[in-house]
Amino acid sequence: MPKPSDLLQGTVDLLILKTLQREPLHGWAIAKRIQVLSGEVLAVGQGSLYPALHRLENSGWIEAEWKASESGRDAKVYTLTREGKKQLARELESWTRLSSAVGLLLQRA
């Protein structure tokens, strides 16, 4: 299983934004969902997760709110903003381009 630190910083951003596309989540839930949806392959540790979340928040792609969670404690829930959606589309596109380029190289080389 590749360690989370092997992922590029931009990839973490992409994963977080994509995860938030469906519904707002708090940090723990984002990490769990990434783990589950990737078939237990990718695990984003809190050492990368929270810095990434704050970076995205400071750049205005996501917004945060303190809401009551199921466990009764308040949790900081993140929502994708409209600009964040556009950024997601952009990152998705560059990721697709990158991965197909790598694939092409591997095929031809």
Place this chain on the structure above:
Amino acid sequence: MSPKRLLRIVRQRIRAIWRPASLDAELDRELAFHLEQLTEELIADGMTPEEARFAAKRAMGNLPLIAEQSRDRRGVAWLSDFQRDLFSGFRMLLRTPVSACVIAASLAIGIGANTVVLGAIDAVFRSALPIPEPETVVRVATYHDREPRASRPATFADYTAWSEQNRSFEAINLTLRRELAVSDLAGGNAERVVGVATTAATFDVLRVPAALGRVFTAADVPAAGPGLPVVIGHGLWLRRFGGSPDVAGTRFLLNRREVYVIGVMPDGFAYPQPELEFWAAIPANPGDVQSPERVYGVTARLKPGVTLEQAEADLNAIEDRLARQRPDRHGGWHVQIVPIRDAMYRWTLEPLWTLEAAVALVLLVACTNIAGLLLARAVTRRSEISLRSALGASRGRLVRQLMAEAIAPAAIGGALGVGLAAIGAGALQMLVPPPGAMPLMTITIDTRMVVLAITMSAVSACVFGVVPSVAASRWPLSEARAGRWREVLVTAQIAVTLVLLIGAALLTRSFVAVITRDVRFDPERLLAFDVNVPINEFMLASGAVGDRPYFEIGPVPSALFQRLHDEFGGLPDVRGVAGTSVSLVNSLIVPTRTVEASGGAGRDPIDMAWFLVTPDFLTTLKVRVIRGRDISRQDTTSSPWVAVVNETAAHYLWPGADPIGRQLRLTDVPDERPRQVIALVPDVPLAIPQERATPAIYLPYLQQPDRYPLPGANRLGQMTFMIRTAGEPRMLVPAVQQALHRVDARRTITNVTTMQEQLRSRFPERARFLIVIGMFAGAATLLAAIGIYGIVSYTAALRTREIGVRIALGATEADVVGLVSRRAAILAGGGLVAGLAGAVVATRLLRRQLFEVTSTDPLTYAAALLLLTAVCVAACAVPTRRAMRLDPTIALRCE
């Protein structure tokens, strides 16, 4: 970036700066929540609560590190860093008080001086001109191909052509400064008042309304006869008319002509010069119209939408047409249009810009010195910087820190500088002549100036901070590298100082040339005053010659002047009496006549400065007669008519030949007779400083025709007497007045002055200005000397061991000197060469202010070079001596 996103980002940043604690608390809660969820999951997997908690904590890893990384993402780290560095900078200053004082003092002087001078320049630009919409008002001047930089006033013919044919101006006017006799209708209470003879359109150009009454328009000005309207100034109104509110309509005599007061100008209005007290629309007499005299000021208001360039092209086309019609009068002349603000302020702005250049250079030199100091300090902080670098500070971060630390001294220097500026503003006002039409200019240090000072401090901090910061951040900063940087700085300092010294030297030399200008006569103890006979007492209209009016000249003036000459000569303490029709030097207008050599030497007639003089004129004034004899009392109307010419005139009329005995003719006066040249004299300058040599001719006032045209006829009634006294000239004034009263009680003397005063009127101001520039050059030299001393001591100290070894091995004193000074010599040499090159370029800007000195005058350059070299040598001397006296045993032991 969308505005909503921007807003979000800004909100985040503000929160990070304003309430970092609440953000930290939030972060802790978030991480705690995560920890809790992880613990619960582990419990659900089957661990016990304690095991789960420990496992979760382990899994979370380094919580403080995560917190810190998240904090870093907030993007406002730089601000708190900056704050910290700033305070650290202040603390460092406190720890080294001596160097802090030196830095603060030199910065304070540099920034303060710059603030004051820039404030003065700003005051000049911002000062409200007394006329509405001054951007559309322009001054029209002329210049000749031969001297494109010398702008001259216009001739009457120019004005007539321009006003009739122009398409660019709403209104155009003519002004001529006149000093005229003002008296009651009965002739009593006479005084002479300075004012402006102008055209009816004047106030259409100026558009300034009167404070009382009204200003005149074309409709008010009668073509002939009495009833001329005159607008008087505030001062004249108070002084002569008692400040009466009913003054409008009051009649009085102006130059023996009946006029009436139509309005009073507001207090403080004085255009175009401060001492003007009346504006009278005196219709031009035909003589003026034809006069070739280039003396008239022309001002105009542009039509809306017309630019300066368009107007200039328009008038130049008219001027070309004039040149084709009358090539002798207008050939080669062109028009230059200048905004009124520039025209009025040029004399004030030029010295101010020079001063600003000087203080800017001084600030630069001060900054270089400080940079050297900071470099030396950075070396001692090597270990601290290495530690920071090891702990993870990037190079950029180190540079930021060192730059921020440079702000502390800059801030202190700037604050002190503002204080100094407030004091200095008053001093500067004494040095700088206020521009025309303004009461004493007030330089205020207001918020804008303070902001300027702050900006300058910031810029200075960058300037002197950058080198040490960049050098020091490349860890480790060895002493050798610091030394090399300082060498570069010192070289730059020397170059800048040399430029400053050369500039100051050139200006001083020019000033000395002006004040020691050989005026070619002896101006000591000469009392000068005017006696004038109004033209209606001796001029009788008598037809016309061609297009010029002709007059019969009565005997009144010459009889009067003869008697006065005798009376004045008989006064006690008088060593000699001379008279001339207009003042020899610095006269406002010098009339000219067209002169031709008789006997057809082939050259065209030429206009010459024309003076009517009394007998023994040359002897009394001690003009050095090159050849020939003085005009004497025997030269009367019945004896052969004579003339005295100056060198330029003789050279033109009879190049290479002796002018004595030759004949010449004044071609523009029909009743003139051919005159024989009896004396050749050197060129007496017509103005101080005079730019080019003008031909001049001196004629006896007793040998003049009985009929004379205008222009010129009126000059026959004017005489400026110059009396050489044994003692203080002004003491003779009462005796002179009594003598005049005895001869003719109606006359008054005017314009009482001494020749020395006339020659020196501008000197004290200029001298003070030069002293200030000299002081700044001196300050820069001192700073440069300190810089050299610093670097030489530094490098010598570095090489103490080496020098000790060499001495021990037998090096002579000469060898040691060579060792220490060679490097310094290279530095100084490089700086001097760079400074010379820089000076050649920079002093081109000074050309306008230099008299009889070129901007690359070798003597001046050599002198400045020598001075600075001597200073450098002296500055090196102390460390060199120390090195020579080094005791090798001590040197080898020290580290």
